[in-house]
Amino acid sequence: MSAGSKSHRVLVVDDNVGLAENIAEILELEGHAAVVATSAEEALAKLEQAGPDVLVTDYRLPGMSGAALVRRLREAGFVVHAIVISAYTDERTIEDARNAGAAFVAKPVDFEALGRLIDRSEGNA
Amino acid sequence: MKAYVGFTDEASVVLRAAHAAIAPHFGPIIDDFYATIEAHPGARAAITGGADQIDRLKKSLLRWIDELFRGPHDEAYFERRARIGRVHVQIDLPQVYMFAAMDRIRVRAQDVLRRAEGFDAERATRTATALDQILDIELAIMLETYREDLVAKNRTAERLSTIGQFAAGIGHELRNPLGVVESSAFLVSRRLQQLQVADVSVARHMDKIVSEVQRSNKTITDLLELARSKPLKRRVVDAREFVERAVPAANVPADVKVEITAPPGIPLDADPDQLARVVTNLVINASQAMGGRGHVWIDARREREETVIVVRDDGPGVPSDVRARIFEALFTTKAKGSGLGLALCRRIAEAHGGRVTLDPSDRGAAFRVTIPDAPAGSGDAA
Numbered sequence: 001m002s003a004g005s006k007s008h009r010v011l012v013v014d015d016n017v018g019l020a021e022n023i024a025e026i027l028e029l030e031g032h033a034a035v036v037a038t039s040a041e042e043a044l045a046k047l048e049q050a051g052p053d054v055l056v057t058d059y060r061l062p063g064m065s066g067a068a069l070v071r072r073l074r075e076a077g078f079v080v081h082a083i084v085i086s087a088y089t090d091e092r093t094i095e096d097a098r099n100a101g102a103a104f105v106a107k108p109v110d111f112e113a114l115g116r117l118i119d120r121s122e123g124n125a
Numbered sequence: 126m127k128a129y130v131g132f133t134d135e136a137s138v139v140l141r142a143a144h145a146a147i148a149p150h151f152g153p154i155i156d157d158f159y160a161t162i163e164a165h166p167g168a169r170a171a172i173t174g175g176a177d178q179i180d181r182l183k184k185s186l187l188r189w190i191d192e193l194f195r196g197p198h199d200e201a202y203f204e205r206r207a208r209i210g211r212v213h214v215q216i217d218l219p220q221v222y223m224f225a226a227m228d229r230i231r232v233r234a235q236d237v238l239r240r241a242e243g244f245d246a247e248r249a250t251r252t253a254t255a256l257d258q259i260l261d262i263e264l265a266i267m268l269e270t271y272r273e274d275l276v277a278k279n280r281t282a283e284r285l286s287t288i289g290q291f292a293a294g295i296g297h298e299l300r301n302p303l304g305v306v307e308s309s310a311f312l313v314s315r316r317l318q319q320l321q322v323a324d325v326s327v328a329r330h331m332d333k334i335v336s337e338v339q340r341s342n343k344t345i346t347d348l349l350e351l352a353r354s355k356p357l358k359r360r361v362v363d364a365r366e367f368v369e370r371a372v373p374a375a376n377v378p379a380d381v382k383v384e385i386t387a388p389p390g391i392p393l394d395a396d397p398d399q400l401a402r403v404v405t406n407l408v409i410n411a412s413q414a415m416g417g418r419g420h421v422w423i424d425a426r427r428e429r430e431e432t433v434i435v436v437r438d439d440g441p442g443v444p445s446d447v448r449a450r451i452f453e454a455l456f457t458t459k460a461k462g463s464g465l466g467l468a469l470c471r472r473i474a475e476a477h478g479g480r481v482t483l484d485p486s487d488r489g490a491a492f493r494v495t496i497p498d499a500p501a502g503s504g505d506a507a
Contacts, residue, residue, distance in 0.1 A: 016301045022308035029315055087300040090355075108304050108342050111311060 008118055010034045011052035013043045013069065014085075015061055023056060026111050032118065040064035044072065052080055054121050055102075056114070059086035059093055067100040074101065081121030085109055132262060136255035137198045143252045144194040146241040147234060154233045155186050161229055168222045170429055185209075190230065193259060206263055210270030217480075223267055231260050281453065285468070292348035299345055303338055310334045347465040350402070357396040357476055359499050364391040364425035364432055371401035372423070375408035380418040383408060387425035393432045394498040399473050403481065406466040407436040407492050414490060415440035430498045431479070437491040443483055451483065470494075 010032050014020035017038050024034035035050040037043035040061050055073060057066035064072075070082040082102035086093055089106045097104045103117050159179055162168045172178055189209065196202065213223060235253050238244060244252070314331055317324075365387040372383050393400075404423070411421045415438055424435045443451060452471045467481070470492075474481045477496050484491040 016305065018305040019301060019308065022305060022312060025312055026308060026315075029312075087297050107300055108307055108338075111308070 008032045008054045008081075008121065009050065009052045010054040010056055010118065011037065011043060011046065011050045011080075013037045013040065013055070013057035013061065013066070015039060015058065023109070023111075023114075027056075027115075027118065030115050030118075040066075040069045040072075043069060044076075047073070047076070047078060052078075054118055055080045055082045056118075057082070057084055059084050059088060059097060065096065067096045067102065070097075070100040070102045081118075083114065083117055085114075132198070132255070132258040136258055137196050139252050139255045140194045140198075140259060141196055143238065143241075143244075144191075146243065147194060147237055148191070150234075150237045151187055151190055154190065154230060154237070155183050157233060158186065158226065158229055159183060162222075162226075167219075168225070190234075193263075198259065203262075203266060206266045207270055210267035211273075213267065214270050214274045220268070220271060224264065227260055227264055231256065284453075285472070288348070292345075296345040296349045299341070303341055303345075306334065307338045307342075310338070344465070347469055350469055355399065357399065359394055359396050359477075361392050361394050362397050363389060364393040364434065365389045367393055367395075367397055367401070368404060368423050368425065368434065370397075371404035372408055374401065374405045375412065377408060377412040377421075378417040381412045381415065381421060382419075383421045383423065385423045387423060387434070391425050391427055391432060393425070393434075393496060395432075395477055395496050400477070400494075400496065403470045403473050403494055404434065404436065406470050407494070410466060410492075411436060411438035411440060411490065414438060428495075432496050432498075434494040434496075435484070435491055436494070437484075437486075437489055439489045442486060442488060442490045452481070 010024070010027050012020050012024045012027070012034055013036075014023070015038050017036070020036045020038060024036050027034045032054075035046055035052070037046050040057075040063060043055075043057070055070065057069055059066040061069065066084045066086070070080075070084065073080055073082070082100070083105055084097035084100070084102040085105045085107055086097075087107040094104050105114055105117065159182070162172065163179075172182070192202065192205075234256060238249050238252050238256070241249070310331060317327065317331075365385060366389075368385050368387055372385070375383075377383060408421055408423075411419075420439045422435075422437045424437070426433050452467050470481045474494055474496065478499075479494065479496040482493050482495070484493050
């Protein structure tokens with residue numbers, strides 16, 4: 001987190017638990033609070049508890065895409081800044097993420113770029 | 126084939142007997158042949174070497190037409206003809222010009238035969254029939270070389286497609302564990318900083334983990350790029366500016382001097398994002414071939430409706446025994462190469478209707494990327 005930027009509550013969703021945990025840990029080092037979920041269902045179940053203002057989610061999740069998860073959150077009235085990450089960088093994936101109102105970050109994740117995106121978020125994207 | 130068109134030993138004898146009468150006319154027939162080519166813009170495009178090349182080609186055509194009548198029309202003869210066909214394939218001569226050229230020779234030769242001394246109507250007809258037969262065989266042989274080429278290209282395409290299906294599956298599966306290794310390495314480094322551990326050996330191993338993960342990621346990226354065909358987004362850009370933007374991604378060591386000799390103002394009609402990978406890959410190859418020390422020159426020029434970009438280095442060059450294979454996927458001469466770089470370059474250039482070729486040279490290597498302008502009204506320039 002760069003000087004002057006505020007701490008965020010981030011919900012990190014990736015079915016690869018090792019990666020989800022590492023992203024959360026890196027975000028915590030940057031001064032944010034992070035909660036991990038490994039599926040869209042788990043993410044939805046943890047929403048109340050986590051109260052995130054930033055969502056970082058993998059695109060390919062079992063059962064539901066990351067973009068669909070972003071839409072569900074918005075429909076449920078959660079105002080979050082959403083960032084979709086994926087190793088699939090084809091136009092359809094990127095378009096789908098953007099249409100859901102999320103920023104897109106390609107895997108392998110550039111953690112500095114991810115950090116900057118989170119720093120810029122004000123929870124009302 | 127000979128039997129099929131009825132080209133018998135007797136027909137061969139008839140042609141040989143006509144040789145003396147027609148030989149004095151070979152010169153004019155050949156001059157007429159090349160005058161016709163020069164008058165036709167499409168046919169002329171196949172000749173890139175100017176007057177010198179035409180002189181050489183005229184000499185080969187003289188040998189060709191001389192042998193056509195003289196024979197002997199044996200197996201070795203037809204094998205030589207197939208070799209000539211393969212040269213036409215190599216220079217991308219459209220088949221239509223091969224037919225037109227053969228017709229030109231047929232018409233002129235028959236014209237000469239009709240008026241030749243000592244040729245009554247019967248002999249002229251017999252010779253003309255033999256000439257028709259041998260020229261049809263010549264065409265069949267040349268068409269066969271085009272087919273051989275198509276079969277070889279299909280095989281490469283199939284191989285790429287198989288690789289592609291593997292790549293899409295395995296590449297993505299490997300991305301995730303690599304992401305964990307990479308992020309864990311990052312966290313370990315941060316933790317070591319916090320603990321103020323400054324251990325040379327630990328730092329070296331951390332660096333190795335990070336650089337090897339990056340290399341693996343690059344291999345996966347190349348595989349995935351090779352596997353999928355992204356639609357082109359063509360637009361006209363300045364070739365020099367395009368090269369200037371593509372070179373930094375090659376990340377060459379300081380001892381590799383990259384000099385862009387392309388003049389400004391040369392239009393390049395391409396998908397700049399996709400084509401940049403070609404230039405970047407060629408510069409990386411050059412840098413690696415020179416062992417991280419040397420000179421790379423990048424030139425660009427217009428040749429008719431094409432833009433040519435040449436990436437040349439003063440390294441050891443490409444050994445002649447591997448020249449034919451360097452564009453094959455998974456073929457590599459590097460200890461740490463994936464064998465995907467040049468296959469990817471070729472794939473991207475071919476998607477543009479262009480090609481990547483290795484120029485023959487005694488010193489260094491020179492790769493030539495040829496990108497034709499998008500056909501007018503093709504719709505992908507928007």
